[in-house]
Structure formats: structure tokens, C-alpha cells
Amino acid sequence: MAEYSNTTYSCRSCRNPLASGADLLSKSFLAKSGKAFLFSQAKNIVEGPKEKKLLITGLFKTADIHCSICGQVLGWKYLKAYDIKQKFKEGKFIIERAKIVKEYD
Template identity: 85%
Template sequence: MAEYSNPTYSCRNCRNPLASGAHLLSKSFLAKSGKAFLFSEAKNIVEGPKEHKQLITGIFKTAEIHCNICGQALGWKYLKAYDLSQKYKEGKFIIETAKISKEYN
């Protein structure tokens, strides 16, 4: 039963594993397509160019993230937060739930 408490989140398009349930920090974020998850770590991704983005909670320096196999846009990585109350997001990943599948090994 323990294996069910730690799923893997994979690219919905090509099933490439992207993040572990052990690294899931929050399920209460929003992105372009709607609901999104905040992860402390992500793998098998490619970061796009750095850009400044105005989001609901302030201005951030971010990089879009894509699946390293199929190129699907997944969300973004927070590189820098300019508001002190948002610093906890730095180095974390937003992955849109519409772009991932939850899998159990």
C-alpha cells in the first residue's frame, strides 16, 4: 500500500516521468489551462528563456518548462521572486494538471 502514497506525475502526451508525489508541495495553484501543482523538484524537462512575468501574486523571473521528449509546454520554474512573501517559490516548479497524468508503479 505504501507505493500508492507516492505516485509519479508524467507527461500526458508521451508518459515521460516528470515529478514524484514526494516532491508535491501544493495543489492550489493556477496556470494558463487552469489548475496547477507546485513541485520542489522536476526531472526530464527543458527550461526555456528567462523572462519576467506578472502573475496574480506578483512579479517573478521565470522560465517556461517543457517535456524533454515531446516538447509539450508544462508550466514554469520560478527563478526569482521580488516580493519577500513569495521567496519560498524560488527554484520550484509549476506544472499544469491538464498536461500531466498521475501514475502508480
């Protein structure tokens, strides 16, 4: 997705930069607030406790992710997928669209 290489996704509440457009893998995910994006990497976040969650696509071990400045819950990190077809999500980040803003460098 080369068109996103000069884009940064930041926390809607405090404008803390969270992810690069170059790390955006998909815009086709859903979370509590609606649309969510899948990123290969995220920065300036704090991971919460590990927990097992039953999501639409199966059972996962996840950790909620929070903004390192304002503490806003942004989404989660996939730590483990129990279904082999979902293993590609391991180590990746879901960030809810409603919690971020797109900024251009």
C-alpha cells in the same frame, strides 16, 4: 504528503516521468489552463529562456518548462521572486494539471 510517495506525475502526451508525488508541495495553484501543482523538483524537462512575468501573486523571473521528449509546454520554474513574501517559490516548479497524468509505481 506521504500518501503520494509511490506516485509519479508524467507528461500526458508521451508519458515521460516528470515529478515524484513525494515532491508535490501544493495542488492550490492556477495556470493558463486552470489548476496547477507546485513541485519542489522536476525531471526530464528543458527550461526555456528566462523572462519576467507579472502573475497573480506578483512579479517573478521565470522560465517555461518543456517535456524533454515531446516538447510540450508544461508550466514554469520560479527563478526569482521580487516580493519577499513569495521567496518560498524560488527554484520550484509549476506544472499544469491538464498537461500531466498521475501514475502509481
